[in-house]
Amino acid sequence: MPMSSSKIKLAATLQRSHWGFLTRINPTQWSRQMSVVAKSLKYTQHGEPQEVLQLVEDKLPDPKDNQVLVKILAAPINPADINTIQGKYPVKPKFPAVGGNECVAEIICVGDKVKGLEPGQHVIPLASGLGTWTTHAVYKEDQLLIVSKKVGLAEAATSTVNPTTAYRMLKDFVQLCPGDTVIQNGANSAVGQAVHQLCRAWGINSVGIVRDRPEIAELKQMLQCLGATEVLTETEIRTSDIFKSGKLKKPRLAFNCVGGKSATEVSRHLDNGGVLVTYGGMSREPVTVATGPLIFKDIAFRGFWMTRWSKENYSSPERSKMFKEIFELMEQGKFVAPNHEMVPLANFKDAAAAALNFKGFTGKKYILDMSI
Amino acid sequence: MPMSSSKIKLAATLQRSHWGFLTRINPTQWSRQMSVVAKSLKYTQHGEPQEVLQLVEDKLPDPKDNQVLVKILAAPINPADINTIQGKYPVKPKFPAVGGNECVAEIICVGDKVKGLEPGQHVIPLASGLGTWTTHAVYKEDQLLIVSKKVGLAEAATSTVNPTTAYRMLKDFVQLCPGDTVIQNGANSAVGQAVHQLCRAWGINSVGIVRDRPEIAELKQMLQCLGATEVLTETEIRTSDIFKSGKLKKPRLAFNCVGGKSATEVSRHLDNGGVLVTYGGMSREPVTVATGPLIFKDIAFRGFWMTRWSKENYSSPERSKMFKEIFELMEQGKFVAPNHEMVPLANFKDAAAAALNFKGFTGKKYILDMSI
Incomplete structure (x- = not known):
């Protein structure tokens, strides 16, 4: 991506975040001088999501080394996320935990050892259990996969599960x-x-x-x-x-x-x-x-x-091939997100309650919308 | 095997069969001049074995071409044999059918195109559904596998299932x-x-x-x-x-x-x-x-x-390897037949009734003994 384009995207991002002044360290990396505050849906014990989830503000640390600061754009509520919060899922979080397991995010800035990512790109988390029901997060480069912006936000946000x-x-x-x-x-x-x-x-x-x-x-x-x-x-x-x-x-x-x-x-x-x-x-x-x-x-x-498959095939060529094929179909409009409803983060209690009211899978997925 | 040894074994066989005069056609093949009468447990309709099985005498045809005339020595009664007679098994016989699916037999004489078998050898059927509850039978060479005489009769008779x-x-x-x-x-x-x-x-x-x-x-x-x-x-x-x-x-x-x-x-x-x-x-x-x-x-x-496996792997090297290993263990005394009782063919009704009285697998197998 030419630098001018990157700068424009970075600027666009800044308008809707808490960003202030940025310093360019080298041609592809940026460091920030002001901190960002993330609003996250956190829980410190298992229970029903409406009861144990709290919207908490945290000042995020600067992204160092191979870290990447992202702004989350959209993150779905999956049945497994609910079960994880309830303590009924085999994957047990460390408390305090941020809910959610997949999302699509935009890169705000990157640490000085990040090689393959740059601000403005859309990414999805490749690792599980990162906590995605948040406005901003600091992930590591190897936990992220670039997604073309031609892929819709709902499609990208629900692509990994x-x-x-x-x-x-x-x-x-x-x-x-x-x-x-x-x-x-x-x-x-x-x-x-x-x-x-x-x-x-x-x-x-x-x-x-x-x-x-x-x-x-x-x-x-x-x-x-x-x-x-x-x-x-x-x-x-x-x-x-x-x-x-x-x-x-x-x-x-x-x-x-x-x-x-x-x-x-x-x-x-x-x-x-x-x-x-x-x-x-x-x-x-x-x-x-x-x-x-x-x-x-x-x-x-x-x-x-x-x-299990993702853990066992974390960096496998088969996994890259799979995402390439899925995203190509999404770009071509041959694969759309499941029937869904976008819900503002502020309405997370309603969304969690609605997700809990699933009688079996209704086919309707609630996606927290942090892009607005 | 030297011819003299073969002749001795042939003679030993003759003493306990219906055989009369034999003519040697070529160095490894024999033809008989008198026919043999087989006593077989046959059924012409599905039903309970004690009711539908009849001990029937049939004059057997001379073994021609690649056919092999055998005297059955021992043949077990397996649960699947009972289910087949009852009509409850996926394998459906053509009527009239001879009961039984495995045995060990001694070769009496062979057709003139048989290359790999000779009188006196012990064999087991490789094909399924041949009907083995009989004193004598004519099978084809490619339906049989040679078994060392060091393998016990009960072991050989129960080796294929x-x-x-x-x-x-x-x-x-x-x-x-x-x-x-x-x-x-x-x-x-x-x-x-x-x-x-x-x-x-x-x-x-x-x-x-x-x-x-x-x-x-x-x-x-x-x-x-x-x-x-x-x-x-x-x-x-x-x-x-x-x-x-x-x-x-x-x-x-x-x-x-x-x-x-x-x-x-x-x-x-x-x-x-x-x-x-x-x-x-x-x-x-x-x-x-x-x-x-x-x-x-x-x-x-x-x-x-x-x-199914046997049909799909009828002539596979894997099948030969398996039988080789099993028979070696049997020869070494490291693999014995299941807990069993030898039953004279004449007592087949008792044996069939006993087999039917299994409450689940009792571990006791009834083997029809045609060697006496």
Whole structure:
């Protein structure tokens, strides 16, 4: 990026932050003379988010060495964030902790050992557990990934959890070819929406199962617009002949975020050698696995947790390739953020309450908007 | 084998068969001039074995081309054989069908295109569904595998189903190293006994779970003699600290032939990334899979069916290697047949009834003895 452009962006950033005077140290790095105050949603004990989260102001230290000061633009409220605050998630924060696990941010200034980032760029956190429900933060260079500004804020802010989960589940369990079929329940979940969009991009048929509901026609239309080949209710799938009739190939891959009877029904449609991947359990009922399909149909029941994959593949080429593909689709408008609502940070209690009121995944994601 | 030795073995065979005059056609092949009558346990419809099995006499055709005439020496009654006759197994026979699926046999004579087999040798069937509950049979050369006579009849007769299942389950799901641990329920099943013996041979710790029962001390002793590192009842495993105390490594591989709560309990002890392989479901209850272990511990629930593996690997080097290893252990006395009772063919109804009276796997196998 030419320096003039960088300066303009930096200036634009300054107008909406607490910045004062800046000194250029070398052609690509900047240091600040005045401190910034971050407003963060913090908690010092586990509990219900509305009760334990406090909006706290902290003066941030100057970014040193390989540190990067960012202004957070948008950060979603994911179910796992709620569970983490409640103490119900396997990842335990150190108190005091800042809520949230993903975001998109703009770089304000960088430490003098930062090589690959510069002010004005949009970045997302590659590391987990950084705490993103805040107006500003100091991260390290290797915790951040540059995102093109052509990628929308909602898309970038929600890119590291749900689209990557969908991507890995489609890539890592069964070798799929164009024309193959994938089936999933909770098809209107954020991951479900991502699955439909990736399948469309890759020429894979995706069958989505959703609960029966009054507004089923609109939901079906929304998911079909995202690329779902077929959307069926839990009642409809029980009597559907889409696979028997040969209209679609029997699926060798199924995704489950519900559990209970819904998981059993989805697994029933798998072809020999098929895999059911569980990534959620919104019904709170376990997956019931009959002996016959396990043995005679060689059906495998697996699980997937993006947090583990990201830790195990932190700097892998496969991870870079994944983000490149996802962001390209987002830039091309072929992959949009899940159905969502932007909420000002000041309204975080309403957003947390709404997130808690999810009855299962409703497909609506609340995103804290710090860009205003 | 020198011809003189072959002739002696042939003569020995003749004494206890229906054979008369034999003509040598070329240095390694023989043809017979008189026919043999086979007594076979046949059925022409599905039903309970005692009711539908009939002892039928058939004059066998001369072995032609690549055919091999054998005298069956011993053939076990496996649970899958009973289920096949009942019509409850995925493999459907053509009627009239001969019961049984494995055996050890002695070659009587061979067709003129047979290259690798000669009279007097012991063989086992490599193909499934040949029908082995018979005194004599005509098979094809490529359906048979030579077994050293140093391998006991009970061991050879029961080598293709249970030991191979144990072998593959130990090899194909998790890469085990000496010092690793395997856990299994139904540890006294025929496969369970094979698992303990293979683990002992390979330096792997095996923990066996069995149902509580009055004669538990004897059962524990028997399984420990086969190589079990620990044998615990279903009650004992719930409070055992063998893994927490560090006495044994947490298992990454578990075998389940029971289902229901027993399967859940066994899976609970798996280390992160562990696999529970189901190969039977004697409780007739499904496997219940909680969402947490699937996602956060990356526990996989798989199934194994030896019949499929054998079909997919019929002539594979891996299959030859497996039989070589199993027979070497048998020859060395390091692998014995499961706890069994030899039953004369004439008493097949009693044996079938006893096999049906299994309450789960009792670990006792009935083997039809056609060698007398």
